[in-house]
Amino acid sequence: MGKEIEETIGTFVRDRRKAGQMTQRELGELAGVGTRFVSELERGKPSVRLSVVKKVLAVFGKSLGIVDAPRQDEQP
Amino acid sequence: MGKEIEETIGTFVRDRRKAGQMTQRELGELAGVGTRFVSELERGKPSVRLSVVKKVLAVFGKSLGIVDAPRQDEQP
DNA sequence: CCTAAATCTTCCCGTTCGGGAATAATACTG
DNA sequence: CAGTATTATTCCCGAACGGGAAGATTTAGG
Numbered sequence: 001m002g003k004e005i006e007e008t009i010g011t012f013v014r015d016r017r018k019a020g021q022m023t024q025r026e027l028g029e030l031a032g033v034g035t036r037f038v039s040e041l042e043r044g045k046p047s048v049r050l051s052v053v054k055k056v057l058a059v060f061g062k063s064l065g066i067v068d069a070p071r072q073d074e075q076p
Numbered sequence: 077m078g079k080e081i082e083e084t085i086g087t088f089v090r091d092r093r094k095a096g097q098m099t100q101r102e103l104g105e106l107a108g109v110g111t112r113f114v115s116e117l118e119r120g121k122p123s124v125r126l127s128v129v130k131k132v133l134a135v136f137g138k139s140l141g142i143v144d145a146p147r148q149d150e151q152p
Numbered sequence: 153c154c155t156a157a158a159t160c161t162t163c164c165c166g167t168t169c170g171g172g173a174a175t176a177a178t179a180c181t182g
Numbered sequence: 183c184a185g186t187a188t189t190a191t192t193c194c195c196g197a198a199c200g201g202g203a204a205g206a207t208t209t210a211g212g
Binding site: 109110111112113116121123124125128 | 198199202
Binding site for chain 1: 187188189190191198199
């Protein structure tokens with residue numbers, strides 16, 4: 001089935017951060033969040049605050065939006 | 077400029093809830109969250125937990141996803 | 153209008169998030 | 183390998199979330 005949004009966000013953030021040659025600390029400073037949060041976010045921590053996630057995604061020109069829920073019976 | 081995601085979520089949830097003839101309490105029970113949270117979510121509370129928002133959106137077959145950030149200089 | 157339902161607000165309060173620092177574990181590089 | 187940079191984990195702790203209930207306020211109907 002589809003990846004959870006937390007995993008999607010984590011993967012996205014890590015990929016973009018690496019693509020930009022940034023360390024977690026640098027990204028944290030840019031986003032105005034702590035390094036521990038960046039680490040946990042990238043690893044898919046399930047319960048995070050929307051407002052803090054937004055700050056990180058904003059660094060990459062992204063935000064959150066409402067999308068169709070992934071189907072339960074999807075093919076891998 | 078573009079609506080903030082919190083406002084978008086709030087409006088979406090309220091519209092869909094009304095369309096389904098539900099009260100906030102009924103929606104809360106369906107989603108497994110408190111009525112006060114439903115109220116605050118619908119009114120765009122900025123700092124909410126991703127995991128709890130997901131539970132509410134799931135009732136309507138929706139989830140959250142990464143989208144392009146709304147431009148700052150957009151037309152209304 | 154008047155009433156009842158629905159929503160909003162406030163309260164107390166347990167839970168947990170997130171910052172910062174320190175430490176451990178992992179990944180790079182020469 | 184060794185030595186270092188980066189990342190993960192743990193700790194303490196203040197801040198904030200979210201539940202439930204009670205009380206105000208708004209809305210909807212008759």
